[in-house]
Amino acid sequence: MDSATLYVLAAAVLFGIGVHGLIVSAHLMRKLFAINIMGSSIFILLVATATPISGQADPIPQALVLTGIVIAVSATAFGLALMVRMSQETGKATLAVEDEPENDD
């Protein structure tokens, strides 16, 4: 087994953990962790499956992932701002569960 295969398998496990966390976590910040973990696992997948060009790493996936990391931080920052504001409005940082159908945004 070579290290590219190892990292692909790791990406698969991390994505599963992220999806699971996104579904079962109550707290919005934990959901943000989960989304970031899913993103990171896809970044690993992109870089690990790239074919080297005459011994050098393919720069395209790496540039793509570099862009992705910055976008992930922007989206996380916006998500955190939304979470803080929601907490200010409702007093809690969790999404409404079934018994409060009137504010399920």
Next chain:
Amino acid sequence: MIGLALDLLIIVSLIGLAIQSINAASLFRGILHFVVLGLAMSLAWARLDAPDLAMAEAAIGAGVTGALMMIAYRRLIEIQPDQESSLRPPPSRLAVPIALAAGALVGVIGLAAIQAEPMPALAGTAVLENLGSTGLGNPITGVLLLFRGFDTLLEITVLLAALLSAQAVTRQVDLDQSLTTQDPDTPLVGALLAIVVPLTVLVSVHLLKAGGQETGGAFQAGAVLAACGVLLVLTGRLGASRQYSPLVNTGLLVGLLSFILIGLAPLLWGQPLLALPGLWAIYWIESAMMISIALTLVLLFAGAGSLKRRDHG
């Protein structure tokens, strides 16, 4: 063999930290695990032959994201000190099967991509072949600024859009007191800043300059500079402000505007859009982007539209 063992160690810690960051008993512990996860990610990038990503992940992924999460946590516990009292939702019976299926999907896609007949990486080959004529040594900077400049232009626009959106939803009330708790006049803080701030500026300018030829670039440099700004906010040297500041707004926009103007200019003499006219243009845009990125991240941290200097004896 050692390499494979190292990969295994990194992967095991990635998985362990990911589980811990989501399931840790307290939210604060979850944040800490998430930051360490970012550092483990940067080790993984180093092993995957991607030093630029390792640096970006350490500075942006672990550093800036961690700071943003901690300040958000701080604001949450001011509203509701017990963040863990919130009830967990009823356990979903579908969560585990869905997670397994999603993980399997990613794994199958990845394994298929590895085992498929290796396709020649046409775009990558074109980049490496044409890099020599541009004067750049780092192919990733080449892709970001020259070959796929449009992506980077949109990326910096997204960063600005995220800041504007975050400001739109942030309630601008007495934020500037809430950031500093330590007495900012402690003499040691001044001495620390006198060493750390110039050093950070030096490191970020070095990263920026190095980005042309080796590992580094505007995003890494901007994140390091942002760390310096976060430090200044935390020690009370810079404070959140609601007042319009021409200096701050210029700094926020200089990256995007430089990129757009220098990118549009080639149209005047019949060149394609974003065909940058030489190395000076690349370094100019990267420097401007570094300032804008750093300022955007600091403002996201401060949760404010502007910053003002605060003087301490």
